[in-house]
Amino acid sequence: MFKVEAIRQDFPILNRQVNGKPLVYFDNAATSQTPQQVIDVIVDYYSHYNANIHRGVHSLSQEATDKYEQARHTIQTHFNAKHPCEIIFTSGTTHGINLVANGFSALLKQGDEIIVSALEHHSNIVPWQMLCERTGANLKVIPMNDEGALVMSAFEELLSANTKLVFVNHISNALGTINPIESIIEKAHAVGAAVLIDGAQACPHIKPDVQKLDVDFYVASGHKMCGPTGVGMLYGKEEWLKKLPPYQGGGEMIAEVTFEKTTYADLPHKFEAGTPNICGGIAFGAAIDYLNAIGFDDIATYEHELLEYATEKLLDIEGLKIYGTSEEKTSVISFNLEGIHPYDVGTILDKMGIAVRTGHHCAQPIMDYFKIPGTVRASFAFYNTKEEIDALVAGVKKAKMMLS
C-alpha cells in the first residue's frame, strides 16, 4: 500500500489554504512541491556552510565543495552515468539544451539536418532554430497523430546520412505522452546522428538509465523533481562533451588564462563557468535521494492509479474532451470543456483552491495541431490523492455550470 497520507506530511505547503479552500495542487508538471527533507538541506546550507566552492583553502569552502560534488555523484548514480564528469550542473533543462545547441554551432554545416518532434516544449525548439540560423542546417519535424503520439514511420523517412542530431522529449509536458525514445535513439544512431532527450517531464516519474538508453545527451530540471528552481543537470557522453566547445566563459571553467591564450578546464568544469547555484545543486541531490527513498516503481504505480481514476471521472462530464490519449502516458490530463475557454475554467478552479495550468503550455505547435487556443492541464504527483481528484471533478462541474 502506498502511504500517501504519510508522504503528504513531508510537504508543508500542502497544508495551506488558497482563496479560503484547502490547496489542491495539480500543477506538478510546471513545478513540483518541495519536501521538508529538501527544505532542511537548504536551510542547513545557509546556516552552516555557505561558501564558494573549488576556490578557498578554508574549511567552509571545502565542506561546500564536498557536498556539491557529492550531489553530482548522487545524480551520476541516479542516472547511471559512467563518470561523474559526464554530469554538468545547469540552471535547468533550458540551459542544458542551449549549452548543447551552442556547442553544435561548431560542428554543423550548411545542408546538415537536425530533427525535432511536433510534441516539444518551446525550450526544445527555439535553441535549435537559432542553431539553424547560425549554421545553415535544416530543421525537420516528426509529426504527431490525433492521440498525441509521434508517427514513427514518418521519423524513419526523415532520417538520412545528412541527419546529425535528433532531439525529442522523453515525455510531453502538454499531453503526457511517453515517447518511444529507445527506438528513436537506436534509429538515429543507425544513421550516425546524436540524440538529445529532454527529460524535464520524465524524471519526476521514471528513473532513466543513460547507459542502457545509450543516449548522447539527457537534460532535466531540479524543480520538477521536488528540488529547488534554478538548478538542473545535463548528462553528456564524455566523448561528446569533450568535442563540444564551452558555452560560457568565466571563472571556474579555465585551466590557465593569459591575454594571449586561455586553456579550458577539464570536464565537467569546462561547462560550469562562474559561481554555480551551490545550495541548489546540493538540494537537487537531496531531492533525488528523497524520490529514491519513496521508490520510482511505487511512484509510477500510484500515479497511474490516479491517472486512471481522474480520466474516468472527468470523461463522465458531458462535453469534456481530453487531448493526449496515447496508451503510453504519465499522470497529465489536458482537457477542454466544449465551447468554454480554458482560461475561464482555470480562473474558476483557482477560486476553489485548485491549481491547474491553462494556456498553450509553451507548446504552441501542439495547440495548432488540435486547432485550440490552449487546454486546462491537471498534472498529478505521488503526493496527490483521489479525494483531491474528486475536488477537481466537482470544480470542473461547477465551472461548466457557471460558464455555459
Added chain:
Amino acid sequence: MKINDVSIQDIQNDIIDEFSMFDDWEERYQYMIDLGKTLPLIDEQYKTDDNIIKGCQSKVWVHAQLEDEKVVFTADSDAIITKGIIAILIRVFSNQSPSDIIAANTDFIDEIGLKEHLSPTRANGLVSMIKQLKMYAIAYQTQLN
C-alpha cells in the same frame, strides 16, 4: 442626463456599489460572466488582426473612434471572464473625453475584488488593453488640440 455626462469617478463609484451587494466570489464571477455573455461588445468588422492584443492566455480586440469629442471604445475577448471585465472597463472609459481617460486610474478594480485579473503577469491581455485605451486617448487628444 446623457450617459456621457457621467464622470469616470461616478461610474466607478456605481460599480463599487453594485459589487458591494454580492456576498461571495461566486456571485461576483457569475455577474461578470453574465456581463460577458450578454453584451455585444464590438462590431465583427473590427475584430481584425490590427486590433488584436495577444495575451498568452486570452485574446482581446479593441476598437476606438471619436464621436463629439468623446472616445467611444468597443472591445471583445475569446475568454468570457476577460470579456466581463472588459465590459466593466468599457463602461468606465468609453464615452469620455480624451483628457479624462488619460487621467483616470483603475484602482476601483481592486475594490471590487478583481485585482488579480489586472496583474501585469496574468497575461490575459487586459493590462495591455488598458494601455491601449490610454494610447488611443492620447492620440485623439493631440488630434483635438
